[in-house]
Amino acid sequence: MAVLASTVVGMAEIEIIKGQGILSCLGLGSCIGLCALDAQAGVAGMAHIMLPEAFADKPVDRPGKFANTGVPALIQLLEEAGASKNRLVFAMAGGARVFKFSAGTHSRMDIGARNNIAVLESLKKLNFRLRGTETGGNLGRTLTFNVETGLIRVRTISQAERDLCNLRG
Amino acid sequence: MATLTLEDIVAKTADLPTMPAAALAVMNETQKATCSAQSVARCLLQDQALSSRILRLANSSFYGMSRQVSTAQESVVILGMRVIRNLAIVASTYPWLQKSLTGYGLDANALWAHSFAVGVASQTIAERTRQADPSEAFVAGLLHNMGKLALNSWIENKIVPMIALCAREDLPFDAIERKVLGYDHADVGAHLAKSWNLPAPLTRAIGFHHRPLEAPAGEKLASIVHLADHFATSFGIGPGGDSFRYEFFGEVLDILSIPEGDTDVLAHDFLMAFERHEKLFEVKAA
Numbered sequence: 001m002a003v004l005a006s007t008v009v010g011m012a013e014i015e016i017i018k019g020q021g022i023l024s025c026l027g028l029g030s031c032i033g034l035c036a037l038d039a040q041a042g043v044a045g046m047a048h049i050m051l052p053e054a055f056a057d058k059p060v061d062r063p064g065k066f067a068n069t070g071v072p073a074l075i076q077l078l079e080e081a082g083a084s085k086n087r088l089v090f091a092m093a094g095g096a097r098v099f100k101f102s103a104g105t106h107s108r109m110d111i112g113a114r115n116n117i118a119v120l121e122s123l124k125k126l127n128f129r130l131r132g133t134e135t136g137g138n139l140g141r142t143l144t145f146n147v148e149t150g151l152i153r154v155r156t157i158s159q160a161e162r163d164l165c166n167l168r169g
Numbered sequence: 170m171a172t173l174t175l176e177d178i179v180a181k182t183a184d185l186p187t188m189p190a191a192a193l194a195v196m197n198e199t200q201k202a203t204c205s206a207q208s209v210a211r212c213l214l215q216d217q218a219l220s221s222r223i224l225r226l227a228n229s230s231f232y233g234m235s236r237q238v239s240t241a242q243e244s245v246v247i248l249g250m251r252v253i254r255n256l257a258i259v260a261s262t263y264p265w266l267q268k269s270l271t272g273y274g275l276d277a278n279a280l281w282a283h284s285f286a287v288g289v290a291s292q293t294i295a296e297r298t299r300q301a302d303p304s305e306a307f308v309a310g311l312l313h314n315m316g317k318l319a320l321n322s323w324i325e326n327k328i329v330p331m332i333a334l335c336a337r338e339d340l341p342f343d344a345i346e347r348k349v350l351g352y353d354h355a356d357v358g359a360h361l362a363k364s365w366n367l368p369a370p371l372t373r374a375i376g377f378h379h380r381p382l383e384a385p386a387g388e389k390l391a392s393i394v395h396l397a398d399h400f401a402t403s404f405g406i407g408p409g410g411d412s413f414r415y416e417f418f419g420e421v422l423d424i425l426s427i428p429e430g431d432t433d434v435l436a437h438d439f440l441m442a443f444e445r446h447e448k449l450f451e452v453k454a455a
Contacts, residue, residue: 011404011405011440012440026405027405027408028405029402029403029404029405029408029412029413030403030404030405031403031404031405050404050440051433051436051437052433053433055433055434055437058434058437061441065437065440096413097413098399098402098403098412098413099399099402099413099415099416099417100341100415100416100417101416101417101419102416102417102418102419102420104418104419104420105417105418105419105420106419106422106429108429108430108432109399109417109419109429109432111403111433111436112403138413138414139413140405140408140412140413157274157408157410157412158332
């Protein structure tokens with residue numbers, strides 16, 4: 001059996017694949033791995049989002065770093081690779097709370113929860129919905145997306161790898 | 170299991186990390202009012218391997234030198250004492266920080282990536298808040314988890330039940346280490362740092378990095394490393410089996426006079442600094 005090419009999507013990166021291959025985000029903490037697929041065009045992508053919102057007074061070095069720039073950038077790159085906006089389906093994982101917070105900790109320090117909300121809001125603004133999601137908790141997650149089968153799987157340190165959803169299903 | 174003394178742990182642990190005498194000499198020398206490029210270079214030259222590694226780093230594209238730096242003294246003059254001090258510590262700690270620690274579920278390079286990230290984050294926080302010397306903050310961050318190297322063999326095969334105990338008793342992992350072993354990795358790290366005669370504030374920052382509110386009033390380094398650890402862990406840099414099992418004390422923001430609204434900018438500044446440094450120091454973050 002041929003081994004599929006595997007692409008690790010590093011921090012703040014967006015990767016696009018046409019046809020076959022595996023996209024993955026390793027060891028997500030509060031970051032979000034956002035997957036998208038146009039099954040008909042065979043075009044898929046993954047973004048590794050780190051913070052909720054870009055700063056008004058700082059240039060955006062890599063749009064994938066922020067939810068509010070990463071979501072539109074992922075969609076634009078998918079379209080440039082031949083995907084159609086109205087066929088795109090999405091799934092995401094990550095957004096963990098990486099520490100137990102003391103009583104004196106402001107909720108703003110929960111970057112994972114804020115990332116989760118920011119990605120949802122960005123998708124909603126563009127009229128997209130998620131087909132699968134697993135966020136929050138105090139789990140580090142590794143996310144893999146088999147572009148050909150559409151299957152998205154999540155692995156955590158303490159639990160066996162499991163299916164999150166199938167974007168072709 | 171009977172609890173251990175710190176001396177037991179140190180005496181009975183094979184393969185303990187050591188800091189080369191030359192690196193310790195550089196650290197001590199750079200703190201003296203009388204230090205000069207010549208005296209620092211003399212310390213570096215005690216260890217040929219260390220001084221060549223520093224020259225290699227000094228000549229890397231990161232520093233953008235227009236000409237080749239060829240002697241230890243020249244590297245001190247051009248890069249400055251603080252940079253040389255940090256380079257000496259990075260070059261000395263890399264051999265043991267890049268090892269895998271199976272007891273803690275850390276793959277090869279994970280401890281290095283995490284330690285280096287916490288070093289860069291600590292330096293960034295110190296620069297932005299002006300609450301500590303950035304170069305001292307870098308070293309505190311880099312060394313904060315070195316106690317894990319000594320405790321690793323003692324918790325081998327115990328991490329799964331220890332994590333279960335965290336959940337059952339709703340306690341952070343360092344509290345479980347203290348319960349099971351008598352000491353946590355921060356205590357052991359501070360003990361090692363003390364045995365190397367590292368400066369006392371640095372030793373205390375290592376010792377209190379998970380309990381920053383217990384650090385002596387007025388000492389900000391432990392709070393800086395605590396916040397830096399939050400950033401590096403949030404971004405999944407060098408995760409291990411005990412990741413996500415610690416407590417974060419938001420009170421450190423007050424200690425460091427950081428408004429809540431500024432934490433994202435600080436996290437972003439850290440990421441930018443980390444990206445600049447990671448190629449130079451061979452760090453691989455997922």
